[in-house]
Amino acid sequence: MEAVSTFHSVSEPVENHLDRLNDEGVNIPSLCKKTVAERFQIVFEMLYYPYQKEFIRDKALIRVGLKARQVGGSFGWIGGDIAIKSILRRPPYITVISATQRHSNELGAKILTNLDIFEQLVVGKLAKPLNKNQEAILIGTDASMPSTCTKIMLMSCSAQSARSFTGDAYLDELAQFEQAYKIYQAVQGQITRGYTITAVSTPFGDRGLFYELTKRHERGDWNAFRRARSQRVLSSLHVIDIYKAREQGMCDQWREPIDPEFIRSTCLDDETFQQEYLCQFISDEGAALPLPLIESCIRKELPHPDPRYAAVGKVVAEEWPTRGDCVCGIDVGRVRDRTVIVVKRLQDDHHYTVELDVMKNTDFDDQEARVLGLIEKYNCRMIAIDNNGIGMPLAERLEKKYGASMVYRCNFTVVEKNTMMTTYKAKMQRGQVHLPGLWEEHTRDLKQDLHSIRRVVTAAQNVTYEAPRDDKGHADRAWADILATMAGELRGRYSAPNRREIAGVSVESMFGM
Numbered sequence: 001m002e003a004v005s006t007f008h009s010v011s012e013p014v015e016n017h018l019d020r021l022n023d024e025g026v027n028i029p030s031l032c033k034k035t036v037a038e039r040f041q042i043v044f045e046m047l048y049y050p051y052q053k054e055f056i057r058d059k060a061l062i063r064v065g066l067k068a069r070q071v072g073g074s075f076g077w078i079g080g081d082i083a084i085k086s087i088l089r090r091p092p093y094i095t096v097i098s099a100t101q102r103h104s105n106e107l108g109a110k111i112l113t114n115l116d117i118f119e120q121l122v123v124g125k126l127a128k129p130l131n132k133n134q135e136a137i138l139i140g141t142d143a144s145m146p147s148t149c150t151k152i153m154l155m156s157c158s159a160q161s162a163r164s165f166t167g168d169a170y171l172d173e174l175a176q177f178e179q180a181y182k183i184y185q186a187v188q189g190q191i192t193r194g195y196t197i198t199a200v201s202t203p204f205g206d207r208g209l210f211y212e213l214t215k216r217h218e219r220g221d222w223n224a225f226r227r228a229r230s231q232r233v234l235s236s237l238h239v240i241d242i243y244k245a246r247e248q249g250m251c252d253q254w255r256e257p258i259d260p261e262f263i264r265s266t267c268l269d270d271e272t273f274q275q276e277y278l279c280q281f282i283s284d285e286g287a288a289l290p291l292p293l294i295e296s297c298i299r300k301e302l303p304h305p306d307p308r309y310a311a312v313g314k315v316v317a318e319e320w321p322t323r324g325d326c327v328c329g330i331d332v333g334r335v336r337d338r339t340v341i342v343v344k345r346l347q348d349d350h351h352y353t354v355e356l357d358v359m360k361n362t363d364f365d366d367q368e369a370r371v372l373g374l375i376e377k378y379n380c381r382m383i384a385i386d387n388n389g390i391g392m393p394l395a396e397r398l399e400k401k402y403g404a405s406m407v408y409r410c411n412f413t414v415v416e417k418n419t420m421m422t423t424y425k426a427k428m429q430r431g432q433v434h435l436p437g438l439w440e441e442h443t444r445d446l447k448q449d450l451h452s453i454r455r456v457v458t459a460a461q462n463v464t465y466e467a468p469r470d471d472k473g474h475a476d477r478a479w480a481d482i483l484a485t486m487a488g489e490l491r492g493r494y495s496a497p498n499r500r501e502i503a504g505v506s507v508e509s510m511f512g513m
Helices: 002-010 015-025 034-047 050-057 073-088 101-123 180-193 209-219 240-246 259-268 270-277 291-296 308-312 364-378 390-402 416-431 439-451 476-491
Strands: 063-066 093-097 126-127 138-139 150-156 166-174 197-201 235-240 314-316 324-329 339-347 349-357 382-386 407-410 431-436 454-457 463-466
Touching: 034 050, 034 101, 050 235, 063 073, 063 209, 073 093, 073 101, 073 150, 073 166, 093 180, 101 150, 101 166, 166 180, 180 197, 180 209, 197 209, 209 235, 209 416, 209 439, 235 240, 240 259, 240 308, 291 364, 291 416, 291 439, 291 463, 324 364, 324 390, 324 476, 339 364, 339 476, 349 364, 349 439, 349 476, 364 390, 382 390, 390 407, 407 476, 416 431, 416 463, 416 476, 431 439, 439 476
Parallel strands: 063 197, 063 235, 093 150, 093 166, 166 197, 324 382, 349 431, 382 407
Antiparallel strands: 126 138, 138 150, 314 349, 324 339, 339 349, 454 463
16 A cells, blocks of 8 residues: 555554554454454454544444543544444545644544554555545545545535535534634535534634534533434534543553653643643633632732832832842833833742832833833843833833843734743742732732733634733733743843943943942
């Protein structure tokens, strides 16, 4: 089968699966002495994990597979199911739709890997790609007679193309589809003739078609519908998280049992693990930073150094660590929003907030003077500043004064927000963010600002972060603290000059000190 070898470059080699079968007690040479039915049963039982076999045996017209990442959903639930269905039942067409054509082709490689195994061990020659673009596979013992074969069409999200074929339909990673409803509408008619629709995906937010299909099954909306003669249910839901996969024998490529706790430790935050590996639909618009997590970072044992600062909107914490480089985060406002400056001191990987300066309705000259004063006071080694709108002039002046390597101008793009929030949350979960706990109203306002940031999944399936605007601003304190944390992370990537020696001129003379 040289014609299908190009697919195998993106799929696990057939030899790996044959080795696993051999390790599990399948005497491959002795299989030749058995009947085709016996060989088929042996290979089926030994090749797939229990949750994969349960899915393949399921004859429901609508099957929904809710899975953790990398548990064999594509290989077994789709690839294995299609291979066996093509061998035993041979529907005229099988349509496989993925988010992109590349993903469809990779899924085609997994289908062919399954077919290669059955070809070598059970039934003889079966399959070959139909064209150079590898967008179709012909399954059958005699490719010269297409009417006796199953044609597997591999395509990306296209509702118009999906309407063209009669047969079983597979929707791979449906939660990631941009036109999920149109795609489903295009293939829904297949069940009229008794063909099946299979939707398999990892969760992605608590809305969209895949979420709705899952909830319909959980509510039992289709329980009353059964086949007239066999009384089989017409729809089913299969759920396999990382722990269930481990319990049912799943191993890695080295045939070692997977370790869910190690996988959890590699995730950047708990929500990622819950969604990607525990099959939980995380709220699109829930708090990005849960309140218990924020409170775990507040250090209430440190007293407020000078209560008088609370009345003028400025707080100082001299009791925090006095050694280590300092960095600065600045969120710029003018009328509706505040300008907030946060200074953090770095010790190892820990970030301590040592000053928070809140300015409302303060003219830009005064804002700049206070920013420069804090940079000088703490000898800040890295600055991250809001570069949007009214923040751009101040960002430009700081960059001109201190150099581009010392000033990170943040445009708050979707990518930047994701990077900052993921980094900040991960450091909070590791206990490396330290927020003063007795700064009166400023501690309370900072906590509320942090908790007000919402994780939102857009219609285009992009994750972003937003915060409502109220009489206390637009989460200004939170973004300043997050920017300061980002400055701390960037500090290690640059070798910046000491702020007291810039171009040979002392900072004291620059500020008239």
